[in-house]
Amino acid sequence: MKNLILTTAALALTSSMAFAESHSVVRMGTEGAYAPWNFINDAGEVDGFERELGDELCARAELTCEWVTNDWDSIIPNLVSGNYDTIIAGMSITPERDEIIDFTQEYTPADPTAFVAMTEDLDPANSVIAAQTGTIQAGYIADQGWTLVEFATPEETIAAVRAGEADAVFADQSYLAGAIEGQDDLIMLEQTVALGGGVGMGLRESDTELREKFDAAIQSMKDDGSLNELISKWEVASLFE
Structure with missing residues (x-):
C-alpha cells in the first residue's frame, strides 16, 4: 500500500513538472455564482471582475487559458485533484487554506x-x-x-x-x-x-513556475495602475495604495 501511495505521488509530481514545462492550456477554476467577482452571463459564459482580470493575467503571462466552473464547497479539493490549474474565485488568503494549496500575491485587498x-x-x-x-x-x-x-x-x-x-x-x-x-x-x-487577508489565485503547491508567472503578471498590473482600474470598475474592494 505504501508503495502504491509513493508511486501515485511520484506520478503526480512528474505530471505537474511536465505541465509546468509546457503550460499548453491553463484551466482557470471559478465558481460563477458570486457577482461582481464572477458569474455566468446571459450567453452562458463566465463573466465579472475575475474573468476580465484572469484573461488579462493570462495575456501578460503569455498563457493560453480556458475557464472551468466548480461549486464552492469542493473548489479546493478539485484543484488539488487536477480538475483545473488555478482557483480565481474571490478566495481570501488564509493560513488554513495556505496549508493545503499555494497562493499568488493578492490581487485585491480584503473586502469588508x-x-x-x-x-x-x-x-x-x-x-x-x-x-x-x-x-x-x-x-x-x-x-x-x-x-x-x-x-x-x-x-x-x-x-x-x-x-x-x-x-x-x-x-x-x-x-x-x-x-x-x-x-x-x-x-x-x-x-x-475585517476578515482574512487579500484575495489571491490558488494553485497546487507543486506548480511553482505557474505561480511565479501569475505573480509577475499581477505585479505588472499593480505597477501600471490597470489593476486598480479594474477594481474600481467592478467595485469589488478598496484600491491598492
Whole structure:
C-alpha cells in the first residue's frame, strides 16, 4: 500500500513538472455564482471582475487559458485533484487554506464583510446568521459561538432570510451590495467586519513556475495602475495604495 501511495505521488509530481514545462492550456477554476467577482452571463459564459482580470493575467503571462466552473464547497479539493490549474474565485488568503494549496500575491485587498437583514435592529449574537459553506464568514460566525446556518450557494443565503430561515446574511460587502440592489425588503447594516487577508489565485503547491508567472503578471498590473482600474470598475474592494 505504501508503495502504491509513493508511486501515485511520484506520478503526480512528474505530471505537474511536465505541465509546468509546457503550460499548453491553463484551466482557470471559478465558481460563477458570486457577482461582481464572477458569474455566468446571459450567453452562458463566465463573466465579472475575475474573468476580465484572469484573461488579462493570462495575456501578460503569455498563457493560453480556458475557464472551468466548480461549486464552492469542493473548489479546493478539485484543484488539488487536477480538475483545473488555478482557483480565481474571490478566495481570501488564509493560513488554513495556505496549508493545503499555494497562493499568488493578492490581487485585491480584503473586502469588508457585512450583514444584510430585513431589519436594522439586529443583534448577531442573538440571531440566526446565514453564510456560505466553507467561507471565512461561516468560520467567523462559528468562532463567535453564534447560531450559524450554512448553504452551498450565496443565493441560498439570501433566500433563507426572505423565507424566515435566518435573520441575516454574512458575506462580502461587494457581493451583498449587488445582490440587494433595487430590492426594498433587505437592508445592508452599517456594521462591517475585517476578515482574512487579500484575495489571491490558488494553485497546487507543486506548480511553482505557474505561480511565479501569475505573480509577475499581477505585479505588472499593480505597477501600471490597470489593476486598480479594474477594481474600481467592478467595485469589488478598496484600491491598492
